[in-house]
Amino acid sequence: MIEKMKFLSITGPKSDFDRVVNIYLNKYDIHLENALSELSAVHDLKPFVEINPYKDLLLKSEDLVKQIKVHKPSKEFSMTPSQASEIINHTLEMLKDLDQQMKDLKEQQSHYTDLVNQIEPFRHFDYDINKILNLKFIKFRFGKISHEFFNKFSRYVYDNLNSLFFECDSDRDYVWGIYFVPAAHSVKIDAIYASLHFERIILSDEYEGTPEQAYRKVLAKRNEISHKLSAVSKNIQDILNQRADELLTAHSTLITYNNNFDLRKLAACTKEGKKQVFYILCGWITQKDADLIIKDTETDPNINIIIEEGQESETTKPPTKLKNKKVFKPFEMFVKMYGLPAYNEIDPTSFVAITYSLIFGIMFGDAGQGLLLALGGALLYKYKKMAIAAIISMAGVFSIVFGFLYGSIFGFEDLIEPIWLSPMHNVMTVLLTSVGFGVALIMIAMILNIINGIKERRISKVLFDTNGVSGLVFYIAAITCVALLMTGRTLPATILLIIFFGIPLLLIFFREPLERFIEKKAHFFPEHKGMFFVESFFELFEVLLSYVTNTISFLRIGAFALSHAAIMGVVMLLAGVETGDPNIIVIILGNLFVAAMEGLIVGIQVLRLEFYEMFSRFYKGTGKEFKPYKNK
The missing domain is CATH 3.30.70.2750 (Alpha-Beta Plaits)
Structure with a gap:
C-alpha cells in the first residue's frame, strides 16, 4: 500500500533556520520540495541566499580527521558551530609550526631523492x-x-x-x-x-x-630526513589523538550545518513589516509523522507549521512511500524496476508477490529443488539482506507446494503420488489450465485498471479504455464464446452477441471523441475525420490482436511445467535410473544444474508475464520516490 501524505509548510524567523533543521527535519521523515516553485502563487517570495560560512572550514576539518585513526568519538556531546570553528582553528594553529617543518623536510627529502636517482646509474664509475x-x-x-x-x-x-x-x-x-x-x-x-x-x-x-661514495652520502642524508619526518609526524599524530573526540565532534557538527546550509536552496524568504525576515520550507510528510510534529512544536514559539491534505494536481505531485507487510516487502524491488506507483495509483506489490510466487511454483513444480531454493534464498537473505534472495525463497516455497501437487521430488515422478496430476501424463489439461489461469489474471488486471481510473477520476479510462469496462465486457464475452465452442454448446443469441461484442468495440473505437464530450470540450470530434477513422480502425485491430496474444502467452506457464518434467527425465536417463543402478553423482549434479539454470529462466519468464501481460494493462509507474531529508 501507499502511505497517505500531508503537505507541510514550515515558517519561522530566518535567524532560527539552522535550529529548526537540526531539531525537526533530522527527527521526522520529510520530503522537501522547492518552496519557490511549490508556492508560486504567493507574492513577495525571494530565494534564501547566503554565503556558506562552513564550506572552507569543513575542508580543513576533513584534512585533520583523515589523520585520526579512530572514526567515532569515545563519547557523544553536542557542539555549536562557533565551538566547532574554534576547535578546528585552534588545532590548526597548534600544528602550524609542525606542518611547516613537515613541508620543509618533504622538500629536502624530494631533493635528496632526485640526487640519489641521478647518481645511481653511475655508481660503477670509480x-x-x-x-x-x-x-x-x-x-x-x-x-x-x-x-x-x-x-x-x-x-x-x-x-x-x-x-x-x-x-x-x-x-x-x-x-x-x-x-x-x-x-x-x-x-x-x-x-x-x-x-x-x-x-x-x-x-x-x-x-x-666517487659516484659510489656520493651515492651513499646522499642516501644517508635522505634517511636522516626520513627519521626527522617520522618524528614530526608522530608529534602531529599525538596532538590529533589527544583532541580526537573534540575534532570528530566538530567535524560532524560542521557536516550537519553545511548540509543544513545547502537546504537553503529549497527554502524561500518573505518579509513581515520592515525588518523581520521569515523563511518558508515546504514538502511532504506521512500522516503519522504529521500528527507527531504538530504535537512536538506546540510549545515552540519560533516555528509555525501548516498541514494540508496531500492532493495531486497539475503543479503538485505527492511522492510515493511504499508500506507493505514484511512478507511482501522484498517484491518492492520488482515494482521499483518498472517504476514507483503514482500517489493515486494502486500499489501492485502484494499482487506481484502473490502472482509471481504462484506462477513460479506452477512452472517449476518440484518439491526437492523447491526446497533447495527456499533454504538457499532464506540463508542468503538472513546474512546478506538481499531482496532477490527473499523472492527466491518465497518462490521455492510455492515450488514445494506444486511439487507435491505434481508428485515430483528431485525429478522423481514415482516416489510420491501426485495430489492433483502429473504434467507429462496430462499435457492438454496443464496447457488449458495455464491459459484459464492467464485469463483470470488478465481480468484481474483490467479490474485493477478500472479501480485506478476511479481513483484518478477519469471516467473515460473507466468506461472506454481497452482495459476498462468496455474492454472487460468484450473480453469476458469472447472467452465465454470460446469456452462454449470448445465444450460443444450453442452460442448465445445474436442480439446478445451484438450487445456484448458490438457496443464495447464501438465505445473503444470512439473513445477519443467520447472523452472530449464528457470533458465538455467545444470540438469533441477530431478535425481530420478520415484520418481519425483509419487510425482508430488499426488501433482497434491491434487491441483485438493483443487480447489474443496476451492470452496465448500464458501457455508458457504450462509449457515450462512440462519442460521441467522432460529435462529431469533426461537427467534420470543419463543417471541410469531405469537400469536399477542409478549414478547418484549424476542425479545430484543434474538436480543442481536444473535448479540453477531452469530456476533462472523461469524467474525471468515470470517477470516478463508480470510486466508485459499484467502491468501494461493497469499500471503506469510514474510516481516519484519519497526521499526524506533526514536520510541525507
Whole structure:
C-alpha cells in the first residue's frame, strides 16, 4: 500500500533556520520540495541566499580527521558551530609550526631523492667526481642512450671517433655512461652524440668523492630526513589523538550545518513589516509523522507549521512511500524496476508477490529443488539482506507446494503420488489450465485498471479504455464464446452477441471523441475525420490482436511445467535410473544444474508475464520516490 501524505509548510524567523533543521527535519521523515516553485502563487517570495560560512572550514576539518585513526568519538556531546570553528582553528594553529617543518623536510627529502636517482646509474664509475668537474683540456658528458642507437654507435661510429665512452649501467631501455672528448673537438663530437639521441645529464656540484661514495652520502642524508619526518609526524599524530573526540565532534557538527546550509536552496524568504525576515520550507510528510510534529512544536514559539491534505494536481505531485507487510516487502524491488506507483495509483506489490510466487511454483513444480531454493534464498537473505534472495525463497516455497501437487521430488515422478496430476501424463489439461489461469489474471488486471481510473477520476479510462469496462465486457464475452465452442454448446443469441461484442468495440473505437464530450470540450470530434477513422480502425485491430496474444502467452506457464518434467527425465536417463543402478553423482549434479539454470529462466519468464501481460494493462509507474531529508 501507499502511505497517505500531508503537505507541510514550515515558517519561522530566518535567524532560527539552522535550529529548526537540526531539531525537526533530522527527527521526522520529510520530503522537501522547492518552496519557490511549490508556492508560486504567493507574492513577495525571494530565494534564501547566503554565503556558506562552513564550506572552507569543513575542508580543513576533513584534512585533520583523515589523520585520526579512530572514526567515532569515545563519547557523544553536542557542539555549536562557533565551538566547532574554534576547535578546528585552534588545532590548526597548534600544528602550524609542525606542518611547516613537515613541508620543509618533504622538500629536502624530494631533493635528496632526485640526487640519489641521478647518481645511481653511475655508481660503477670509480673516479672522484670533483676531479672530473675540474678537468681543463678534456670535456666530459654524463648521460644515457637507448639500446638501439648504442648498438649502432658501437658498430659503426665509436672506433672512428676521437672520444672515450665509459659504460656504467644499463636497464631495459637505456645504457648509462660517460664520454670524454678533447676540448678542441668537443663541439663536433657533441653533435655526433646528439645525432645518436644521447641524453645529457647535468650532475649537481653537491656530490663528493666517487659516484659510489656520493651515492651513499646522499642516501644517508635522505634517511636522516626520513627519521626527522617520522618524528614530526608522530608529534602531529599525538596532538590529533589527544583532541580526537573534540575534532570528530566538530567535524560532524560542521557536516550537519553545511548540509543544513545547502537546504537553503529549497527554502524561500518573505518579509513581515520592515525588518523581520521569515523563511518558508515546504514538502511532504506521512500522516503519522504529521500528527507527531504538530504535537512536538506546540510549545515552540519560533516555528509555525501548516498541514494540508496531500492532493495531486497539475503543479503538485505527492511522492510515493511504499508500506507493505514484511512478507511482501522484498517484491518492492520488482515494482521499483518498472517504476514507483503514482500517489493515486494502486500499489501492485502484494499482487506481484502473490502472482509471481504462484506462477513460479506452477512452472517449476518440484518439491526437492523447491526446497533447495527456499533454504538457499532464506540463508542468503538472513546474512546478506538481499531482496532477490527473499523472492527466491518465497518462490521455492510455492515450488514445494506444486511439487507435491505434481508428485515430483528431485525429478522423481514415482516416489510420491501426485495430489492433483502429473504434467507429462496430462499435457492438454496443464496447457488449458495455464491459459484459464492467464485469463483470470488478465481480468484481474483490467479490474485493477478500472479501480485506478476511479481513483484518478477519469471516467473515460473507466468506461472506454481497452482495459476498462468496455474492454472487460468484450473480453469476458469472447472467452465465454470460446469456452462454449470448445465444450460443444450453442452460442448465445445474436442480439446478445451484438450487445456484448458490438457496443464495447464501438465505445473503444470512439473513445477519443467520447472523452472530449464528457470533458465538455467545444470540438469533441477530431478535425481530420478520415484520418481519425483509419487510425482508430488499426488501433482497434491491434487491441483485438493483443487480447489474443496476451492470452496465448500464458501457455508458457504450462509449457515450462512440462519442460521441467522432460529435462529431469533426461537427467534420470543419463543417471541410469531405469537400469536399477542409478549414478547418484549424476542425479545430484543434474538436480543442481536444473535448479540453477531452469530456476533462472523461469524467474525471468515470470517477470516478463508480470510486466508485459499484467502491468501494461493497469499500471503506469510514474510516481516519484519519497526521499526524506533526514536520510541525507
